[in-house]
Amino acid sequence: MDNRNLLLAVVLSGLLILGWDIGMRYFYPEAATPPPARTAAAARADASAAPAAGLGADVAATGKVDLKTALASGGRVVIDTPRLAGSINLLGARIDDVVLKDYRQTVKKDSGPVRLLAPEGTPEQYFAEFGFLTGGVRQPANALWQADGQRLTPETPVTLTRTDAAGITYRIRFAVDENFMITATQSATNAGAAAAIIQPFALIKRTSANASLSQWIAHSGPVFAADAVANYDVGYECGWTLLSTCIDLSEDKLYKIEGKADWLGFTDQYWFSALVPGKGVASAEFRAVGDKLFRADVLYEAATVPAGKSLTRSTRLFAGAKESTLLDSYEDSGIAQFGRAITWGWFWFFEKPFLWLLRTLNGLVGNFGVAIILMTVIVRGLMFPIAQKQFASMAAMRAVQPRMKEIQERFKDDRQRQQQEIMKLYKEEKVNPLAGCLPLVLQIPIFFALYKVLVLAIEMRHEPFVLWIKDLSAPDPAHILNLFGLLPYDVPAGFLAIGPLAVLLGITMWLTFKLNPAAMDPVQQQVFAIMPWILMFVMAPFAAGLLLYWVTSNILTLAQQSYLYSKHPQLKAAAAKEKEDAGRKKTQG
Template identity: 50%
Template structure:
């Protein structure tokens, strides 16, 4: 549809007839003049559509920033036609902070330590203060490079990014160990088969013991015992804390929580950093836990699930953060008596199956909710488990996503058949509906009554065509969160340059696929996969019969390319899902058009009034 000068037609543009009611002679930019059949409603609709398109195109990034989890930064970049890993900017939360004090290795060497060695962890326990303050996740690398260092989760106080757990006692009538106490260790190494016991003797006669054991994954078991060998009774309570010098480098979002977290009263509590800055957050509960969650990592103190405790998230004087718990009621310990308290400490990756296993087997309340599944958790978790099963079956996550898409389309095929049948019936009654609209154009209420009566007589449902779309929306959002929230998808390759399905496509033709030393702005850096998405949508819309309404034609013509821009920053895995779905839809439409040929036939328009009168 071409426009006049008033609508912004460029110099030298040709003129075209616009069919509609009313005609006008409008001067053209090429010096010609012609008769135009201008439909004012179409012009108004076009303006509305243009405004809406602009709002969507430019407002979409702000909407997605708030509603959707933010995309992971690109894992690779294309330079000189070669794929190169990108450093993980979110690994060390204080790497560029003025709080960074001394080198991590220097601080580690200053105190006596017990080494930690498991299939999943490597690090050490600081005997000064009984702290677990040195932990590396051996199964996860910072980048996709083959020689990438592993993720550093915990670091000691005095080093950059200080982040550690500490265990101890508080009480009256006894001298309890503090942060400067040097504990004695029963062995030099903590492994899944060799537990370690730390002991400390107080000047008031109390013997303190911390028995530490660890499984093959990320769960430590803590057994705290105090024996009152003194001459007087003491009132004492065990405690545990996690200290964090700074906030996580991962963004905290509405749809993907990062930061302080707790489970209390049978519900997960996602606490904002700013709320903790304002005042300490306290939760009284029997059964639960408290800690900090990053996008993929978690630290959590798990008290005895049968004993009432007070969980707390609080700010520290050094503008850091501390999660801790202590018993609701202190323990009165008579001379010659001892008491033992059992708890756990988790520090590791938020692996879905592992968190669910700890929740079920150890009875840790809502431990699986360390992953912020949100409202669609009932859909997201089945999708994850099925997708993970497909991945283990075929060995490639991209192929698993394609198989997932095929499965979903097969499940929705009966609904699609009913949709197409309804569309065919709706198309057949269009002339009758137009006649009713013309007959009762001055009585809108009667018009609606007659149209609804027509629907009932013809047994058609105008909303049936929306059902597959309504079903697809939660599935798309659920898959989106699965791809971005679960660590199982992190750094998963597909083919060629796609080294991370949870990140955007790094390959764009705007810099000749990395051959030019030029980084296009994010808004226009459209990757190859989003371009394929736009092409697949174009052919899908092309297969549909052309709508009668000009505004709908304009929307359908521009929609594929708008979606190409809107989807470009999203995870490649989601785009692979959508492309596969479009290809399957094209094949499905071809089959159903053969079954319902009426859908391909153009709707006959009513003849103009003058011509009808002449007849």
């Protein structure tokens, strides 16, 4: 395989992997080991067969409530941990006010922390609720609870209490760790005269209006793990999908999780909320409950609680950032597949080491952009011996080209004999025609893994590089439409937002093609002439960190090609002769 075909294959593979992101934002990645697919008809049948005694569908909140007004009304217990701030609403025992202290909304220092959870009825409504069914009837969602403390911290748990007309006392004890995990221990003590049938439940309800878009490379939407298998097959709305099962929750209304639910919730690109059920679960499911409103439910088994007896169940709530090391630590503590809340996909064994390397390099140099450059150098350095073997194989193939042409001419009327003689020639000269393909086979998963790491890694969010690049996870903010940052305004990103990094990508890609001395037919020449500039437009809206990686890779490719061609001058000589012969034939023709 000569170098022009290798380069063409790499470029086309890059387009295949990256270019689709613009047109296939609803393409879901693969599940780790997907459970048997459920059809839409089956989901609708489940919905119609759902028993009346259950959580059922909420009545969608009417109107919109201002966030400040919602947080100011009613009694609240303050949440204050090293990484979380917010409050618990005593009206309904809801955790509906959570912000993440470590993450800002924008790169501006005064932008305020990222808000994850918000009260019902607000434009960004997203909350968790813990309650009880008694006798199959859900306790009032607007019931007022009493708290035994004013602040929930890692050192001070808080217990909410209320007693109903039948004399049953309900308690919810909230405890929180140093990160993003809240434990809700629900108990019911029957002080009445008769036995009661009680079912604790927990739910997360959110709007999809402010959800990040689900991409083919990174799932956003409902996500769960059951029987230690992560699953990304349920979507708010599926749109057009390819090579993946997608259950449209907005259409099917209900999705029941089969098997033991390890956890369930909703994921965005960087944020994640999930319920981690304890023992005694009766059902775990997702529901569409209104216009762009969705819910994840955990309902525990009904238990008969005699007079004077109690019932206790425990559920954990994760509400925070998708930090790989943190999620893995929770997984190590017993929450199956919790680290797969990040859509690593098939190449996780490449991606996690790359992320570790990026974090390590960033810790050493203190600049994530420099860490990306250093990681690219290291990866290309490790692959250099393979590139050397590729060029050696190309040189060997060039050396036997005259004898191959002789065989082809001699046995042009006998294809079988021709192939036999060519294989014999390869064996005699110890030439492997497939050796040149090995770098391509390795580069595709490595490139794909690097791309996913740069898209999924929250570590890159809001990380600056140099000068005008203040956020490597966002597109290059300086582009042609604002005269490369000279005009003091932002322009909506799009394929015309060609920034300096995109221009460098086009130029360096064009130079790698120009350095290739191989002869090309007119069609190949046209492809190689326009491909760099097509890539420049396609890649312009992508994260600056990804473009930085690719530009660095192209520069290293230029250096590598120059060095290897100097070690194999016969490749240049043979290509020059081919070009000369091709030009002569064209003139004569």
